[in-house]
Amino acid sequence: MSAVAEQALWALGRGTGVVALVLMTISVVLGIATRSGREIAGWGRFGVNEIHRAAALMATGLVVVHLGSLLLDPYAQLRWFDVVVPFAGRFRPVWQGLGTLAVDLLVVVMLTSLLRRHVGPRVFRAVHWATYALWPLVVGHAIGNGTDGRSWWLLALAGVCVVAVGSAVAWRLLPGFADRGHRGVRIPRQVPARAGRQA
Amino acid sequence: MPQRPVIGGGLRVVGSVHDRLLAHDGSPVLGRPGLDELSELLAAAALTGRGGAGFPTGRKLATVAAQPRRPAVVVNAVEGEPLSRKDETLIALAPGLVRDGAEILAGALGAGRVVVAVSDRMESAALRRSIAAVGSRAQVRTVAGTFVGGQETAVVNVLNGRPQVPSDPVPPTWERGLERRPTLVVNTETAAQIALLVRHGAAWFRSVGTAEDPGTFLATVSGSSTEVVADGVTETPRGAPMHQVLGLFGLRTDLVSGVLVGGYHGAWLPASALNTPLDVAALAPWGAAPGAGVLHVLDRRQCPIEATASIAGYLAGQSARQCGPCLNGLPVLAHTLALLAGLPGDARRSPTRGSHDLVARVEHLTRLVEYRGACAHPDGTVRMVRSMLRTFGAHLEGHLAGTCPR
Amino acid sequence: MSASRQQVLHVDWTRCDGHGACAELLPTLLALDPWGFPMARGDHVRGDPVVPPGERAQARRAIAACPLLALRLLEVPSRGPVQRAASDAASR
Numbered sequence: 001m002s003a004v005a006e007q008a009l010w011a012l013g014r015g016t017g018v019v020a021l022v023l024m025t026i027s028v029v030l031g032i033a034t035r036s037g038r039e040i041a042g043w044g045r046f047g048v049n050e051i052h053r054a055a056a057l058m059a060t061g062l063v064v065v066h067l068g069s070l071l072l073d074p075y076a077q078l079r080w081f082d083v084v085v086p087f088a089g090r091f092r093p094v095w096q097g098l099g100t101l102a103v104d105l106l107v108v109v110m111l112t113s114l115l116r117r118h119v120g121p122r123v124f125r126a127v128h129w130a131t132y133a134l135w136p137l138v139v140g141h142a143i144g145n146g147t148d149g150r151s152w153w154l155l156a157l158a159g160v161c162v163v164a165v166g167s168a169v170a171w172r173l174l175p176g177f178a179d180r181g182h183r184g185v186r187i188p189r190q191v192p193a194r195a196g197r198q199a
Numbered sequence: 200m201p202q203r204p205v206i207g208g209g210l211r212v213v214g215s216v217h218d219r220l221l222a223h224d225g226s227p228v229l230g231r232p233g234l235d236e237l238s239e240l241l242a243a244a245a246l247t248g249r250g251g252a253g254f255p256t257g258r259k260l261a262t263v264a265a266q267p268r269r270p271a272v273v274v275n276a277v278e279g280e281p282l283s284r285k286d287e288t289l290i291a292l293a294p295g296l297v298r299d300g301a302e303i304l305a306g307a308l309g310a311g312r313v314v315v316a317v318s319d320r321m322e323s324a325a326l327r328r329s330i331a332a333v334g335s336r337a338q339v340r341t342v343a344g345t346f347v348g349g350q351e352t353a354v355v356n357v358l359n360g361r362p363q364v365p366s367d368p369v370p371p372t373w374e375r376g377l378e379r380r381p382t383l384v385v386n387t388e389t390a391a392q393i394a395l396l397v398r399h400g401a402a403w404f405r406s407v408g409t410a411e412d413p414g415t416f417l418a419t420v421s422g423s424s425t426e427v428v429a430d431g432v433t434e435t436p437r438g439a440p441m442h443q444v445l446g447l448f449g450l451r452t453d454l455v456s457g458v459l460v461g462g463y464h465g466a467w468l469p470a471s472a473l474n475t476p477l478d479v480a481a482l483a484p485w486g487a488a489p490g491a492g493v494l495h496v497l498d499r500r501q502c503p504i505e506a507t508a509s510i511a512g513y514l515a516g517q518s519a520r521q522c523g524p525c526l527n528g529l530p531v532l533a534h535t536l537a538l539l540a541g542l543p544g545d546a547r548r549s550p551t552r553g554s555h556d557l558v559a560r561v562e563h564l565t566r567l568v569e570y571r572g573a574c575a576h577p578d579g580t581v582r583m584v585r586s587m588l589r590t591f592g593a594h595l596e597g598h599l600a601g602t603c604p605r
Numbered sequence: 606m607s608a609s610r611q612q613v614l615h616v617d618w619t620r621c622d623g624h625g626a627c628a629e630l631l632p633t634l635l636a637l638d639p640w641g642f643p644m645a646r647g648d649h650v651r652g653d654p655v656v657p658p659g660e661r662a663q664a665r666r667a668i669a670a671c672p673l674l675a676l677r678l679l680e681v682p683s684r685g686p687v688q689r690a691a692s693d694a695a696s697r
Contacts, residue, residue, distance in 0.1 A: 034672060037624045037641065046626040046670050121620055121674040180623060180641050367617040369679065522618035523642040567638055570652030573618045 009073035016066040023059035037180035095144030102137040211431035243401035250386025266381035271312040279349025285417035286387040294326035300390030318344030346517035364519035365574035408437035422496030424454035461490035464579025466586035508536035524571035613653040620675035
């Protein structure tokens, strides 16, 4: 393989990795927003959920490219075995192992999500909790494994992602979170269905 | 009149000439009709369920029989309604009939599993003995006797190892129930009636009751008319006038303000309607039905608004807490009713301003919760509340004007 | 689709937790009650709104959008108990 091709693959591998991190951060934050059942200016509850899923799907696609390019790139020393089995790699095995674990979790989460009508809501939700483990693994992998790991821009980006998810999780843990803004509601005189159907 | 032994907790069983279930001599019913024969028998007798819904039993049987898998039979003796004690009575006094009814249904369906579900409030020793005595394969399972826990899907769920709360009616139990089999769930009394029906035939069954609503049923009578407190079970033909049944317990119809027919999910009838025959057609105009045979008498000294508010409070507390409209709506409904009941004593509130609001809010809340739940708990609550608004309208006016005409 | 049957949007109330995306996608069929739970606007069968043929595609989107998988399309007989909307009852 030519040096140019090697460099291109390496760049592709890193690039897709970084973008996947950002998209997964967006997905986690919007996943929490979906759970909150609140509308987000203009998107609505449906929209929030749709973007959450779109971000997750795009991130998954990018992870596939990330793995593909790194498998082809001799510098990465990535084997098929390392894609599934963690901590056995030749290049920074521990940090890479985090990535492998993340891929394992990602596969299970995405499969159960795409097939949620078949696995049922309980299995779907139970597995979805794993995203709270998945995301930190991705961040750790990005910082530790990537050769840009110590560069200021990646650390800054990771910092932004951590703040975003941290705030969302803090919001998630607030007592009024699950009320969906309906707490203390007074019963209106009219049934909501009356709007638009005048007697 | 002939009296039977006290069951437990002071429950009286009052006998009469109409006794069939309660007069059973204990001899096993040996007939085991095939599916077609049993279906014809049920159709000819026009037997309807004695568990509350009053659905034609023959049709229920046919629906389960039409399913591809080997079905199961569940006799529901959980009796979650606190005002009803007839299933408890049957389990104690005529367990053989219940057993035989279950076996008859299982035999006709070729069922792979037969279970009698009893509540932990009941004495089931007699039932277990009667099952062992004939080597029946019916199994007795003891489950919690909670209000919504006696609902058909809740019983099937707990028998399947899940929490004893109702589940979505889709798919229905007749399609997928106990052990994922098509399941025929029948009330204790329905099973017992089936046993007697097999022994004596449809003509015999129809020889009492009305033409459209034949046979007997077990009524549980409770409440009081001043000094007389009733708590008992009696067997009566369908169509018997209500005051006659109440009179068996010494209740004076001139000393009551109304009767709750059908239990906490039933409907209120005023004192003036106490001569109403206890059959489907006669009770229908009141929004009531014989149901599971509960007749709860409201003492003349008791306020029906207060009684309704108290029952609504109980029902709100009994929510399985699964479904949003029920969990959120019933407590607000109960609270609003409590405000209505408390109006006469509430000196701070001006009698006319804001109080009609309360009635409108009650009506509004009933529309909000009705039909919006996995089971009929909100619907039954709404039925009972609306019947109070209709039946005790004059009394309500008194409350709105600041006095309780009690 | 035979003339004697119609489709309703069935809510599994044991799953629904008032997320509300369904009402956003089907504003003609659903409103939200004071606690955020979907409520039938027009004709309904025991609380499940009747879905006219023109709304069926949108109903399927709503079903897919429910994060709790609480919705499904059910076919029911047309001669069954169809109730008028609660708002209609209020105006009588």
